Amino acid sequence: MPTHNATLPALKALRGLPKRLYAALLLAALTGWAGAIDINQANEAELDSVRGFGPPTTARILQERAKAPFASWADLMRRVKGIKDARARQLSTEGMTVNGQPYPIP
Numbered sequence: 001m002p003t004h005n006a007t008l009p010a011l012k013a014l015r016g017l018p019k020r021l022y023a024a025l026l027l028a029a030l031t032g033w034a035g036a037i038d039i040n041q042a043n044e045a046e047l048d049s050v051r052g053f054g055p056p057t058t059a060r061i062l063q064e065r066a067k068a069p070f071a072s073w074a075d076l077m078r079r080v081k082g083i084k085d086a087r088a089r090q091l092s093t094e095g096m097t098v099n100g101q102p103y104p105i106p
Helices: 007-014 019-033 044-048 055-067 073-079 085-093
Strands: none
Touching: 044 055, 073 085
C-alpha cells in the first residue's frame, strides 16, 4: 500500500514565497526543532545537552533555580556565574528561553 507524505504539498506551497521569507521561515522552524529549552523547566539532562554547559554550569543553574525560578534573563545572569550578555544572546539564538521569553536584544 503506497504511503502519502503529507508534508510534500506543504513544501511545494512554500516554493512561491520570496526567498527571504522562505529563509526566515526555515530558520524559525529549524530553531524550534533544535530543541527549545526553557531554563525554568529543563531537567539536568536537558541542561547538560546545551552546547557549552557542563556539569558545573548545570549544577549552578539547578541550585539557583531550587531557591526560586528565574524571573528574567537579567535575574539568570545575576545569579548564575558565567552567563553574561554575549552568552545569554547565544543561548537565546539557540532556542533557550526564560519564562518562555527570548533574550531581549536592545
